[in-house]
Amino acid sequence: xxxxxxxxxxxxxxxxxxxxxxxxxxxxxxxxxxxxxxxxxxxxxxxxxxxxxxxxxxxxxxxxxxxxxxxxxxxxxxxxxxxxxxxxxxxxxxxxxxxxxxxxxxxxxxxxxxxxxxxxxxxxxxxxxxxxxxxxxxxxxxxxxxxxxxxxxxxxxxxxxxxxxxxxxxxxxxxxxxxxxxxxxxxxxxxxxxxxxxxxxxxxxxxxxxxxxxxxxxxxxxxxxxxxxxxxxxxxxxxxxxxxxxxxxxxxxxxxxxxxxxxxxxxxxxxxxxxxxxxxxxxxxxxxxxxxxxxxxxxxxxxxxxxxxxxxxxxxxxxxxxxxxx
Amino acid sequence: xxxxxxxxxxxxxxxxxxxxxxxxxxxxxxxxxxxxxxxxxxxxxxxxxxxxxxxxxxxxxxxxxxxxxxxxxxxxxxxxxxxxxxxxxxxxxxxxxxxxxxxxxxxxxxxxxxxxxxxxxxxxxxxxxxxxxxxxxxxxxxxxxxxxxxxxxxxxxxxxxxxxxxxxxxxxxxxxxxxxxxxxxxxxxxxxxxxxxxxxxxxxxxxxxxxxxxxxxxxxxxxxxxxxxxxxxxxxxxxxxxxxxxxxxxxxxxxxxxxxxxxxxxxxxxxxxxxxxxxxxxxxxxxxxxxxxxxxxxxxxxxxxxxxxxxxxxxxxxxxxxxxxx
Numbered sequence: 011x012x013x014x015x016x017x018x019x020x021x022x023x024x025x026x027x028x029x030x031x032x033x034x035x036x037x038x039x040x041x042x043x044x045x046x047x048x049x050x051x052x053x054x055x056x057x058x059x060x061x062x063x064x065x066x067x068x069x070x071x072x073x074x075x076x077x078x079x080x081x082x083x084x085x086x087x088x089x090x091x092x093x094x095x096x097x098x099x100x101x102x103x104x105x106x107x108x109x110x111x112x113x114x115x116x117x118x119x120x121x122x123x124x125x126x127x128x129x130x131x132x133x134x135x136x137x138x139x140x141x142x143x144x145x146x147x148x149x150x151x152x153x154x155x156x157x158x159x160x161x162x163x164x165x166x167x168x169x170x171x172x173x174x175x176x177x178x179x180x181x182x183x184x185x186x187x188x189x190x191x192x193x194x195x196x197x198x199x200x201x202x203x204x205x206x207x208x209x210x211x212x213x214x215x216x217x218x219x220x221x222x223x224x225x226x227x228x229x230x231x232x233x234x235x236x237x238x239x240x241x242x243x244x245x246x247x248x249x250x251x252x253x254x255x256x257x258x259x260x261x262x263x264x265x266x267x268x269x270x271x272x273x274x275x276x277x278x279x280x281x282x283x284x285x286x287x288x289x290x291x292x293x294x295x296x297x298x299x300x301x302x303x304x305x306x307x308x309x310x311x312x313x314x315x316x317x318x319x320x321x322x323x324x325x326x327x328x329x330x331x332x333x334x335x336x
Numbered sequence: 337x338x339x340x341x342x343x344x345x346x347x348x349x350x351x352x353x354x355x356x357x358x359x360x361x362x363x364x365x366x367x368x369x370x371x372x373x374x375x376x377x378x379x380x381x382x383x384x385x386x387x388x389x390x391x392x393x394x395x396x397x398x399x400x401x402x403x404x405x406x407x408x409x410x411x412x413x414x415x416x417x418x419x420x421x422x423x424x425x426x427x428x429x430x431x432x433x434x435x436x437x438x439x440x441x442x443x444x445x446x447x448x449x450x451x452x453x454x455x456x457x458x459x460x461x462x463x464x465x466x467x468x469x470x471x472x473x474x475x476x477x478x479x480x481x482x483x484x485x486x487x488x489x490x491x492x493x494x495x496x497x498x499x500x501x502x503x504x505x506x507x508x509x510x511x512x513x514x515x516x517x518x519x520x521x522x523x524x525x526x527x528x529x530x531x532x533x534x535x536x537x538x539x540x541x542x543x544x545x546x547x548x549x550x551x552x553x554x555x556x557x558x559x560x561x562x563x564x565x566x567x568x569x570x571x572x573x574x575x576x577x578x579x580x581x582x583x584x585x586x587x588x589x590x591x592x593x594x595x596x597x598x599x600x601x602x603x604x605x606x607x608x609x610x611x612x613x614x615x616x617x618x619x620x621x622x623x624x625x626x627x628x629x630x631x632x633x634x635x636x637x638x639x640x641x642x643x644x645x646x647x648x649x650x651x652x653x654x655x656x657x658x659x660x661x662x
Contacts, residue, residue: 027660028660030660031660032660035660050392051498051500054501054579055431055498055500055501055502055563055579056396056427056428056430056431056501056562056563056564057394057395057396057427057428057430057431057433057490057492057498058394058395058396059392059393059394059395059431059494059498060392060393060395061391061392062388062391062392062393063391065387065388065389066376066385066386066387066388067385067386067388067393067491068383068384068385069383069384069385069386069437069439069472069473069489069491070382070383070384070439070473071439071440071441071473071474071475071487071489072475073441073443073475073477073487074477075443075477075478075479075480077480078477078478078479079477101382101383102382102383104382104383105381105382105383105385107383111395113395113396113397113489114397115397115399115441115487117399117401117443117485117487118660120660146395147395147396147397148397149397149398149399149487150660151399151400151401151404151405151485152401152404152660153401153404153483153485154401154403154480154482154483156480157479157480157483157485159443159477159479159483159485161397161399161441161443161475161487163395163397163439163489164383165393165395165491166383168385172377172381172383172385174377174381175380175381175382176381236382237381237382238382253380253381334353334354334356334357334358334361334444334446334476334478
């Protein structure tokens with residue numbers, strides 16, 4: 011056999027970040043980043059300049075840390091880049107907004123392969139491009155041995171008043187758009203070393219892709235409160251309940267299809283837990299003043315006077331995880 | 337003597353982040369963060385909403401990592417919080433803009449004392465408040481053992497077109513506002529264990545405080561190019577030279593006062609090196625079309641046809657440091 015040399019390197023673990031200077035690294039990364047019509051000034055000066063259409067900008071930030079938010083055994087660098095876009099763009103969508111631009115900070119052990127950074131950037135760029143989002147700036151920093159973290163700030167436009175968590179009123183319908191429990195079920199399968207039992211769920215865990223466009227559509231349809239499901243349906247519903255000073259009553263009969271879809275994959279009990287408390291789904295949860303829901307949304311409960319979240323009338327808690335607690 | 341118990345704890349190294357849950361930590365941090373007139377929606381929802389006055393927002397991001405960007409022996413948590421504000425607000429000022437809002441991401445070893453995080457946040461909040469900047473959002477994440485990093489994104493308003501690096505023209509005057517070489521001299525003194533020889537410089541290294549308001553003033557005065565000195569006068573001047581396709585000719589006679597001020601503190605040779613190549617100063621460097629400089633600015637050279645940076649007619653390079661190179 012002839013030994014081939016690829017254009018990069020035969021050994022994907024080389025070069026390392028410490029083999030390049032910052033300018034060389036930037037030359038590899040910057041050309042692949044998407045721009046867009048909102049970018050009045052992109053990377054290369056002291057700051058970027060991003061067009062804002064209606065006098066105010068939505069802004070959010072969310073980070074991923076290796077070993078906490080992903081494991082290299084289960085997620086490729088491309089997956090990580092795409093998931094970062096999803097997390098941040100879902101937050102903008104949940105306000106009824108449209109993400110226009112991202113800024114990206116990488117803090118990495120100098121022994122990190124350049125290929126990992128290039129692949130993560132490619133995933134981030136691809137997911138951004140697909141969603142019409144520009145990457146306008148960032149920062150590179152070295153970090154202690156073993157540390158790899160990426161922090162993203164997303165900026166967004168909103169056409170009217172943003173949809174807060176605090177506007178739900180008794181009588182509203184509680185509705186969801188997108189999957190429930192898929193990310194948690196996918197993680198369970200990875201933990202059980204049986205990814206082949208639910209490839210769609212495993213894929214969704216690695217690369218969640220909520221429908222960002224549903225955020226502005228829900229806002230136009232009169233959504234009174236909205237967020238994306240980051241820490242699980244029950245815990246996130248609790249945030250709307252607390253901010254709106256109402257009770258959110260989930261009807262598990264309306265979740266039957268979600269649970270039955272996952273039951274053969276992870277088991278009936280875990281399927282229910284995934285649907286009710288599984289995090290990182292980033293599907294949109296919203297309240298609407300009538301049963302006339304926008305297309306693709308489905309009712310899963312009702313807003314009542316009171317406090318907290320109930321499932322079939324019983325108080326419910328749970329979901330989420332804590333970054334610092336042992 | 338009676339043993340006193342403070343409201344926090346007698347042992348400042350306790351509690352650790354791992355002793356608190358995220359909600360408890362947020363309850364300690366959030367109340368001290370400044371808001372402001374540009375904040376239409378602050379922390380607590382999926383995103384913040386920040387007013388933008390003229391159809392576009394300036395955005396930049398910059399991180400600090402313990403062991404790379406600061407050492408605990410030399411910088412308090414309060415210093416770190418203040419320096420983060422300075423780095424980011426100087427970037428906005430260097431566009432001729434005014435910083436309106438910050439988002440803050442903390443990634444920390446769970447064994448980090450809560451007191452450190454509170455103190456860093458207090459420094460960040462104080463420096464923000466002094467500069468009229470709001471803190472509108474953030475993210476908390478755990479990180480591997482020994483890792484402590486903070487990433488900031490700054491948003492800013494600009495009243496007219498931003499001042500880029502690319503507008504310098506032959507015949508312009510090269511001018512600076514603020515100190516030169518103080519941060520590098522302070523760092524040298526800390527490295528030599530002789531901080532008492534230059535307390536002002538050591539203090540400036542720990543807590544740089546450039547005059548952010550000079551950015552918009554320079555823009556109004558017609559600055560053709562501007563940046564803040566992050567990597568040293570020569571290296572940053574080289575960035576204006578490259579972007580503007582001109583030569584920046586520095587006249588060291590115009591830097592005599594800067595060098596003579598530092599010479600007795602760090603020695604004549606190092607004083608010259610600090611002034612010409614010392615980073616993290618965050619003073620503003622700009623080009624103006626005439627010798628009528630705004631108050632407080634002083635000429636240090638001229639813009640000529642050509643390329644690169646010269647000092648007294650000889651090509652000059654140097655300054656800055658690389659995050660990843662060994």
